[in-house]
Amino acid sequence: MIELKQLTRVFGERTAVDQLNLTVNSGEICALIGTSGCGKSTTLKMINRLIEPTSGTVLINGEDIRDQSPELLRRRIGYAIQGVGLFPHRSVYDNIATVPRLLNWSRQEIDARVRELLELLKMPFETFAHQYPHRLSGGEQQRIGVARALAARPELLLMDEPFGALDPLTRERLQGELKQIQRMLGITVILVTHDMEEAIRLADQVAVMDAGRLLQSGTPQALLRNPREGFVSQLVGGEDRALRLLALRRVDELVQPLDQLSFEAELPTVSSGMSLRDALARHLWYGQNCLRVVDDAGNTLGGISLDAILNAEDQRP
Amino acid sequence: MMRSLAVTWVGTLAPLACLLYLAVAASTLEPLLMPLAPEGAPTIYARDSFINLIGWHLMLVFIAIASASIIAISAAILVSRPAGRDFLPLARSLANLGQTLPPVAVLALAVPAVGFGAWPTLIALFLYGLLPIFENTLAGLSQVSAEVKEAARGLGMSPLQRLWQVELPLALPVIITGVRLSIIISVGTATIGSTVAAKGLGEVIIAGLLTDNLAFVLQGGIIVALMAMVLDALLRKVEQKIRRT
Ligand SMILES: Nc1ncnc2c1ncn2[C@@H]1O[C@H](COP(=O)(O)OP(=O)(O)OP(=O)(O)O)[C@@H](O)[C@H]1O
Ligand SMILES: [Mg+2]
Numbered sequence: 001m002i003e004l005k006q007l008t009r010v011f012g013e014r015t016a017v018d019q020l021n022l023t024v025n026s027g028e029i030c031a032l033i034g035t036s037g038c039g040k041s042t043t044l045k046m047i048n049r050l051i052e053p054t055s056g057t058v059l060i061n062g063e064d065i066r067d068q069s070p071e072l073l074r075r076r077i078g079y080a081i082q083g084v085g086l087f088p089h090r091s092v093y094d095n096i097a098t099v100p101r102l103l104n105w106s107r108q109e110i111d112a113r114v115r116e117l118l119e120l121l122k123m124p125f126e127t128f129a130h131q132y133p134h135r136l137s138g139g140e141q142q143r144i145g146v147a148r149a150l151a152a153r154p155e156l157l158l159m160d161e162p163f164g165a166l167d168p169l170t171r172e173r174l175q176g177e178l179k180q181i182q183r184m185l186g187i188t189v190i191l192v193t194h195d196m197e198e199a200i201r202l203a204d205q206v207a208v209m210d211a212g213r214l215l216q217s218g219t220p221q222a223l224l225r226n227p228r229e230g231f232v233s234q235l236v237g238g239e240d241r242a243l244r245l246l247a248l249r250r251v252d253e254l255v256q257p258l259d260q261l262s263f264e265a266e267l268p269t270v271s272s273g274m275s276l277r278d279a280l281a282r283h284l285w286y287g288q289n290c291l292r293v294v295d296d297a298g299n300t301l302g303g304i305s306l307d308a309i310l311n312a313e314d315q316r317p
Numbered sequence: 318m319m320r321s322l323a324v325t326w327v328g329t330l331a332p333l334a335c336l337l338y339l340a341v342a343a344s345t346l347e348p349l350l351m352p353l354a355p356e357g358a359p360t361i362y363a364r365d366s367f368i369n370l371i372g373w374h375l376m377l378v379f380i381a382i383a384s385a386s387i388i389a390i391s392a393a394i395l396v397s398r399p400a401g402r403d404f405l406p407l408a409r410s411l412a413n414l415g416q417t418l419p420p421v422a423v424l425a426l427a428v429p430a431v432g433f434g435a436w437p438t439l440i441a442l443f444l445y446g447l448l449p450i451f452e453n454t455l456a457g458l459s460q461v462s463a464e465v466k467e468a469a470r471g472l473g474m475s476p477l478q479r480l481w482q483v484e485l486p487l488a489l490p491v492i493i494t495g496v497r498l499s500i501i502i503s504v505g506t507a508t509i510g511s512t513v514a515a516k517g518l519g520e521v522i523i524a525g526l527l528t529d530n531l532a533f534v535l536q537g538g539i540i541v542a543l544m545a546m547v548l549d550a551l552l553r554k555v556e557q558k559i560r561r562t
Contacts, residue, residue: 050471074473085468089486099472148472 001026002047002156002188007056009042016042018212019056024205026061026155029182029189031199033235034209040192043209044158047190048077060156075099078149078157078187082164084141086133092118092144093129099152117147120181139170146178150185157182159191163198175202196235200224200244208232220248225313245313247277254312255293255302267292272301280309329554332546339540340367353531360532362521367540373516374544377435378503381442382450386496389447393454394480412451415444420506424513438510438517445506446499453495457488490560497552504545508537518544 002024009017017039024030032040045051047058049070058065065073086095093114100110118125121143133141142162149157162178163171179202182189193199199206200220207217208231216223216232224245227233237244252272268286270279272295282291283306293301339346347360354360392408395401420441427437461484469479485492511519518537525533 048471050467071473071475074471079471081464081468081471083464085464087465087483102473102478
C-alpha cells in the first residue's frame with residue numbers, strides 16, 4: 001500500500017503540489033490525471049525522491065521513504081518516463097541490466113532476467129538484445145524502458161506519461177500489454193497521464209488533480225457516475241460519459257437465454273468478453289435488436305438485446 | 318564505401334610513411350635539398366638524429382597535454398556539478414587566459430622561475446592546451462539529454478555512477494575532439510621550446526634560421542607538419558570508433 005499524506009511541494013512562490021492525500025492499494029493501477037502543470041509529475045517524483053517534498057510524507061507498506069537513502073529506494077521502485085531516456089551508449093541488454101547490476105546480481109541471474117523480460121514483452125532475445133536504442137522504433141523503445149524499470153522485480157512501478165509519444169494503435173496495444181503484465185506480476189502501478197481514455201482503460205483507481213490539489217479519486221465507474229461538479233465533470237466528458245461507462249462493462253454481464261428474445265434465424269455474433277460499448281456499436285452496424293453471444297471457442301451462450309444495453313446503467317451490479 | 322575506406326587509409330598511412338622515411342633516411346634527400354643550403358654548409362641536420370628529436374618533441378607534447386587533459390577535464394566535471402556551478406566563470410576565464418597569453422611570453426616569464434630546458438616549454442604547452450579540452454568537456458557533458466540523466470537518477474545510480482557510467486561515456490567523443498585539437502596545436506607550438514633549449518624539432522628550424530639554411534627550415538617544418546597529420550588522423554579514428562557504438 002502506498003500512502004501519500006499531506007504531501008506538499010513549493011517551488012519558489014509556486015505551490016506545485018498542495019496537501020495531497022492519496023492511498024493506492026497494493027496490486028492496483030492508480031492513474032493520476034489532470035491538465036498540464038497541475039503537479040502530476042511532481043507528485044510522482046516525490047514518491048521516488050527525485051523531488052523532496054516541502055512537507056508531508058510518503059509511506060510504502062507503512063514505511064517512511066525517508067528511512068532509506070534515495071539511491072537504495074529508487075532501485076526498489078521501477079521508473080519509466082515519456083522520453084524513455086534509454087542510455088544511447090548501451091545495448092538493449094545492458095539497458096535492461098542497469099538496476100540488477102547496481103544491486104550486484106550475478107551474471108547468470110541477470111542473463112536469465114533479461115531473457116525473461118524480453119520474452120514477456122514479446123521481443124525476441126536474438127533480434128533485440130544486442131541492438132542499440134537508436135535502431136528501435138518508438139514503441140520498442142517504450143517497451144525496453146518498461147523492461148528496464150521492471151528488471152529488479154520492483155513491487156511498485158512509477159510511470160510518467162509512458163505512452164504519450166506513440167500513435168493511437170501502438171498506444172492501445174502497449175496499454176493492453178501493461179495491464180496484462182501488471183496483473184500477472186501483481187505489482188502496484190502509479191501512472192501519470194492526461195488522457196482520460198487511458199486512465200479509464202487501465203486504472204483501478206483514478207485520481208483527478210487540478211492546480212496541485214486532489215479533486216476526486218475513486219474507481220473509473222464511480223468517477224463517471226458521480227463526478228464532482230466543475231473540473232472533474234468536464235474531464236470525464238458530458239455525453240461521452242455514457243459510452244465510457246459502457247466501455248467498462250462486458251457483454252457477459254447482460255447475456256439472456258435466446259428463447260426469451262424474439263430473434264431471427266441467423267443472428268450476427270458478439271463475443272462474451274467484448275465491452276458493452278463495442279457490442280452497442282455492432283448492434284448499430286448490423287441494424288439488429290439482438291445479437292448472439294459466443295464464447296472464445298465459438299459456443300453460443302445466449303443473446304444480448306439492444307434494450308438491455310440501453311438500460312444497463314439502471315440495472316448496474 | 319571501398320573508396321572512402323581507401324581515402325582514409327591513404328590519409329593516415331601516407332603521412333606516417335613519409336614521416337618514418339624522413340626519420341631514418343633523410344640523408345637520401347640530400348641531392349634534392351642541396352640547392353637550398355648555403356655553399357659549403359651541411360644539407361641535412363646532423364647534430365642529433367631525427368628519431369631522437371621526434372621522440373623528445375612528442376614527449377613534450379604528450380606530457381603537457383596529458384597534464385592539461387587531467388586538469389581541464391577534472392575542472393570541467395567539477396564546475397558542471399551542482400556544487401561547483403559557482404566556479405564556472407572563474408574556471409572559464411582561467412582557461413581563456415591560458416589561451417590568450419602567447420606561448421612566447423609564457424616562455425619568457427617561465428625561464429627566470431624554472432630555468433632553461435624542458436620545464437618552461439611544458440608550462441607553455443600545458444597552459445595553451447587547457448582551453449579546447451575544458452570547453453569541449455563542458456560541451457560534451459551539457460549535451461547529454463535531460464531525459465537520460467533523469468532516467469539514470471530515477472534508476473538509483475549514485476552521482477559518481479551517473480558520471481562514470483552515463484555522462485562521461487556519452488561526452489567522450491566530444492572530449493576527445495578537444496584533446497585532439499590541443500595536441501595538434503601543441504605539436505606546432507612546441508617548436509618554440511628550442512629557443513629556451515628544450516630538445517625537439519624546433520632546434521632544426523632555429524638552426525636553419527640562424528644560419529640562413531633553408532634546407533634545415535624545410536626539414537624541420539615538414540617533419541613537424543607530418544607529425545601533426547599522423548596524430549590528427551589517429552585521434553580522428555579513435556573518435557569515430559567511439560561514436561559508432
Ligand atoms: N524543478 C522545478 N522548479 C520550479 N518549478 C517547477 C519545477 N518542477 C515543476 N515546477 C512547476 O510545478 C508545476 C507542476 O509541474 P509538474 O511537472 O508536476 O506538472 P505536470 O502535471 O506533470 O504537467 P505536464 O502534464 O505538463 O507534465 C508547474 O507549474 C511547474 O512549472
Ligand atoms: Mg509531467
